[in-house]
Amino acid sequence: xxxxxxxxxxxxxxxxxxGARTALFNYLFARRHGGKFILRIEDTDRERSxxxxxxxxxxxxxxxxxxxxxxxxxxxxxxxxxxxxIQKLLAAGKAFPCVCAPEELDAKxxxxxxxxxxxxxxxxxxxxxxxxxxxxxxxxxxxRFLSPRDxxxxxxxxxxxxxxxxNRELDDLILARSDGTPTYNFCVVVxxxxxxxxxxxxxxxxxxxxxxxxxxxxxxxxxxxxxxxVPLILGLDKARLSKxxxxxxxxxxxxxxxxxxxxxxxxxxxxxxxxxxxxxxxAELIEKFSLEAxxxxxxxxxxxxxxxxxxxxxxxxxxxxxxxxxxxxxxxKGYPAPQDHAWLERMAATLRExxxxxxxxxxxxxxxLSDEISLDEKAAKKFLTPDIREPLAELADGLAALSEFSxxxxxxxxxxILQRRELPLGKLAQPVRVALTGSTTSPGIYEVIAVLGKExxxxxxxxxxxxxxxxxx
RNA sequence: GUCCCCGUCGUCUAGCCUGGCCCAGGACACCGGCCUUUCACGCCGGCGACACGGGUUCAAAUCCCGUCGGGGACGCCA
Numbered sequence: 001x002x003x004x005x006x007x008x009x010x011x012x013x014x015x016x017x018x019g020a021r022t023a024l025f026n027y028l029f030a031r032r033h034g035g036k037f038i039l040r041i042e043d044t045d046r047e048r049s050x051x052x053x054x055x056x057x058x059x060x061x062x063x064x065x066x067x068x069x070x071x072x073x074x075x076x077x078x079x080x081x082x083x084x085x086i087q088k089l090l091a092a093g094k095a096f097p098c099v100c101a102p103e104e105l106d107a108k109x110x111x112x113x114x115x116x117x118x119x120x121x122x123x124x125x126x127x128x129x130x131x132x133x134x135x136x137x138x139x140x141x142x143x144r145f146l147s148p149r150d151x152x153x154x155x156x157x158x159x160x161x162x163x164x165x166x167n168r169e170l171d172d173l174i175l176a177r178s179d180g181t182p183t184y185n186f187c188v189v190v191x192x193x194x195x196x197x198x199x200x201x202x203x204x205x206x207x208x209x210x211x212x213x214x215x216x217x218x219x220x221x222x223x224x225x226x227x228x229x230v231p232l233i234l235g236l237d238k239a240r241l242s243k244x245x246x247x248x249x250x251x252x253x254x255x256x257x258x259x260x261x262x263x264x265x266x267x268x269x270x271x272x273x274x275x276x277x278x279x280x281x282x283a284e285l286i287e288k289f290s291l292e293a294x295x296x297x298x299x300x301x302x303x304x305x306x307x308x309x310x311x312x313x314x315x316x317x318x319x320x321x322x323x324x325x326x327x328x329x330x331x332x333k334g335y336p337a338p339q340d341h342a343w344l345e346r347m348a349a350t351l352r353e354x355x356x357x358x359x360x361x362x363x364x365x366x367x368x369l370s371d372e373i374s375l376d377e378k379a380a381k382k383f384l385t386p387d388i389r390e391p392l393a394e395l396a397d398g399l400a401a402l403s404e405f406s407x408x409x410x411x412x413x414x415x416x417i418l419q420r421r422e423l424p425l426g427k428l429a430q431p432v433r434v435a436l437t438g439s440t441t442s443p444g445i446y447e448v449i450a451v452l453g454k455e456x457x458x459x460x461x462x463x464x465x466x467x468x469x470x471x472x473x
Numbered sequence: 474g475u476c477c478c479c480g481u482c483g484u485c486u487a488g489c490c491u492g493g494c495c496c497a498g499g500a501c502a503c504c505g506g507c508c509u510u511u512c513a514c515g516c517c518g519g520c521g522a523c524a525c526g527g528g529u530u531c532a533a534a535u536c537c538c539g540u541c542g543g544g545g546a547c548g549c550c551a
Contacts, residue, residue, distance in 0.1 A: 010551045045550055102549060109548080116474035119547060142549055160478065169476055169547085177549040184551045208477060208546040231479075231544090238543060266485090269500090273486055276499040295486080297479050298544060305485065305501045315514080353514045364512095414510095429510035441512035 003035025004198045007061075007068070008188070010042040011053035014249035015060035017301065018203060018233045018241060021267040025230060026201045027066045028268070028289040038195055039071035044187055046076070060250040064260045065282070073195070075187050082182035085190050085220060086143055086175055093132040094219045095175055097141040098125035120171040140178040145186075145216065147172045153211035158228040158291045160204065165211040173212055185209055189216040197225050201291070204229035228291045231271055231298040241301055253306075257329060257358030259317075262310035270299045279312060311356040319345040322352065329362040335369040346451050350443035368451065373438035373460070380467070383431040383440070389468045391417055391428055392435070396461045399454065407450040414446070435464035 005026040009019055030037035039061070043049035058072070089095035105121070112119040126146065135141070148167045155163045175186040182190075192200065207229045217224040235245035253263050265280055272295065274280070274288045314322070323344040330337050338344050347368050348361065355361035367373045398413035399405075418425060429445045436457060442448055449457050 008551090012551075042551060048550075098549095105549085113474075113547090118475040120475090140549095163477070165477075171547085174549055179549080181549085183549070188551090203545095204478065205545055206551095209551095229478085234544075236484085240544075270485065276487065278485095278500055295479095299486090300484060302484050302501070308501055311514095354512065425510045427510090433511065439511090443512080445510060 001198060003030055003033040004038060004196055005030045005035065005201055006038040006040050006071075006192070006195060006197050007066075008040040008042050008191075008202075009057050010045065010048075011050060011057060012045065012048040013053055014056045014251065016241070016248045017250060017267070019057075020060065020064060020250040020263070021233065021270065022202055022230065023061060023066050024064070024264055024267055025228075025272075025289075025291075025294070027068075028285055029199060029201060029291060030069075031286040032289050035198070036069040037066075038073070038197070039068040040073045040075070040191060040195070041071075042075050042184065042187065044075045044181060044184065046181075049076075056249075056251065063251060063254050064264055070195075073191070075191065078187070078191065078194075079182070081194060082176075082187055082190055083180075086182065086186075089145070089175070089219060090143065091132075092219075093127070094146050095143050096125060096127050096146055096172075097135055098144045098172075098174070099136050099139050099141045100124055118169070120169075121173075123172065126172065142174045142178050143176040144172040145175050145212075145219070147212070147215060153214055155207070155210045155214065155227055157207070157210075158199075158226055159231075159294045159296060160207065160229050163207065163210075165208075167211075167215075170212055170215070185212055186216065189213050189220065192225060193217070193220065193222050199226045199228060199291075201228045201230060204231050228294070230294055231296060233270060234298050234300045236300060238300065245301065257360065257362075258306070258310050259313045259325075259358075262306065262313045265313075266306040266309050270301070271295050279309070307356045314352050314355065314357070314361070317352075319349055322348045326358055326362060326365075329358045330365075330369060333362055333369075335362075338369070343451070350447040350451055354443065367437040367439075367442070367448075371456065371459075373436075375438040376434070376440065379434045379438075379440045383434045384464055384468050385431075386468055388428070388431045389465060391421055391423065392431060392461060392465055392468075395428065395432065396458055396465070399449070399461075400458055402454065405450065405454045407446045410446045410449045431464070432461070436460050 007019075007023040007026045009015065009023075015023075027037050029035075041049075041054055041057075043054070054072075061068070086095065090097075108122060109119040121144070125144070147170050151167045153165050153167055153170070155165070157163055173185055174183055176182050191197075210227055210229070214224045233241045235241045237245075241248055250263065254260070261282070264282070264285075268280065268285060268289070269278065272289070272293055274293065280288070317325075320341070323341055326344065326348060327337050338347075347365060351361050351364050355364055362369075394417050395413060398417060399410065402409045402413060414425070414428065417423070418428060430440060433442050433445055433448070434440060436442075436445075436448055436452060452460075
C-alpha cells in the first residue's frame with residue numbers, strides 16, 4: 001500500500017502557522033514513506049472562500065517548498081460525487097431528510113446551553129421504526145446522517161492513542177444543506193475515500209469530528225484510514241494562536257526576512273523531536289520524521305527561537321544565494337539595487353553575523369547602500385574631535401596611496417599610523433567608524449573600508465575632517 | 474454545562490511505553506566571564522522544571538487513582 005497524505009485547507013484566509021505545520025507534517029510523512037502528498041482545497045463554504053486565499057495558500061506552500069504530487073483538487077468541482085453518495089445513504093436508509101428550520105434548531109441549542117446540557121440535535125425528524133423516510137415536498141429540508149444511538153466508536157490515533165467515544169455523544173449531523181450543497185464532514189470523507197488517502201494528519205481540533213467520520217466511512221462501506229491528530233499551536237497566553245498574537249501567516253515571515261528553511265525547521269520542532277537535534281536539513285527531516293515521535297501536548301509559539309534558527313540559516317547560507325535574496329529587501333527599503341553581485345556578496349558577508357533577518361541585514365546596510373549616512377550626533381561629538389584630525393588626515397593619505405585596496409592593505413595603512421603615533425587601534429578605529437558609517441557600531445572597520453571602496457571612503461573621511469575643522473572655530 | 478485531549482526549566486523539548494543509568498539532559502531567552510577596534514559571532518560558566526495529593530514498589534518523572542490547571546469540540550463553518 002503506498003502512503004497517501006493530504007493537506008486540505010479551506011481558502012478563507014492566508015495560510016497560518018498551524019496550517020503550515022500540518023502541511024509540513026503531511027509532506028514529510030509522505031516523502032518519508034515514498035508516498036504521495038495531495039493538495040485539496042475545501043471551498044464548500046462559498047460565502048467565505050476567495051480566489052485570493054487560494055492563491056495565498058499556494059504561494060505559501062511554494063515558498064515553504066512543500067510541493068504536492070496531486071491537485072489542487074477543489075471540492076466545489078466534486079458536487080456530483082457528494083450527491084451520488086448522499087443518494088446512496090438515503091436509499092440505504094442511513095440518512096434522512098430533516099425539515100427543522102434553522103431558527104428552531106438555534107433556539108433549541110441556545111436553550112440547551114442555558115440549561116447546561118450538551119447542545120445536540122433532538123432527533124425530531126429521525127425516521128421511526130427503521131422506515132426509509134420520503135422526501136418532503138414543497139418544504140426546504142436538509143439531509144442528516146442517521147447516527148447510531150448506542151455503542152461506541154473508537155479512534156485509534158497514531159499520536160493520541162486509543163480514544164473511545166460514546167455514540168450517544170454524536171448527533172445526526174447534516175450532510176447536505178437545504179440548498180443541496182454538502183457539508184464539511186461529509187465531503188472530507190467522500191474525498192478521502194475517492195483520493196485513497198491512507199493517513200489523515202491534521203490538527204487535534206478535529207479529533208472530536210473523527211468518530212462521526214469513522215461512522216460515515218462505515219456507512220459508505222469503506223475502512224477508515226489511519227488518523228494522526230497533532231496538537232495545536234498556542235500563543236504566549238496559552239490560547240490558540242490567532243491574529244492578536246502578531247504575525248500568524250506563513251508568508252508574513254517571508255516578508256519580514258525569514259528563510260523558509262528556518263520557519264520549517266522551527267515548525268517541525270514544535271511538537272516533534274529527534275533526540276537533542278535542533279537543526280535539520282530537509283533531507284534529514286524526510287529521513288527522520290515519524291508520527292510516533294510527535295508529542296501529545298500543545299506547544300507555545302516562540303518567536304525568539306524562530307529568530308535564532310533564522311540567524312543560523314543566515315550565517316550558513318551560500319553567499320551568492322544570500323546576495324540574490326537580499327535584493328528584494330533592498331528595493332523594498334527604497335535603495336537602488338546594486339548591480340555588482342560580487343560586491344553585494346562582500347557586503348552581506350560583513351553583515352550576516354550581526355543580523356537575524358534579511359530585513360535587519362538591509363537596515364544595517366544603510367551606510368553601504370546610501371551615501372547620505374545618518375550621523376549619530378552623540379557619536380560624532382565624542383569621536384570626531386580635534387585631536388583626531390591629524391591621524392585621520394594621515395590615514396586618508398595612507399589609504400589614497402594604497403595600490404591594492406583590500407582588507408590587508410587597509411590594515412597596513414592603519415598599523416603604520418598607529419605605530420608611529422603610538423596609538424591603540426580603538427583610538428583611531430572608532431572615529432573612522434563614525435565617519436564612515438555614522439555610528440559607533442558596525443562590522444570590522446577594515447572590512448567596512450574594503451567594501452566601501454577607496455573613493456567613497458576618502459569622500460567620507462574628508463567630510464568628517466571638514467566637520468572637525470568647522471566645529472573648531 | 475457535556476464530551477474529548479493534554480500537564481518535565483519562562484518557552485520548545487529528551488527521558489515515560491520496557492520503573493533504578495535522572496538529586497532529570499539539550500536548545501531558545503536571561504545573567505556572568507573569555508575573545509575583541511565597536512557591535513555582533515563564537516567559546517566557557519550560571520540561573521531554572523518532573524502541576525498537586527494519595528497509592529503500588531526495595532526503588533517512580535516513569536505504573537495506578539484522585540484533585541487542580543490548560544486546551545479543544547459541541548454550526549444548514551471548515
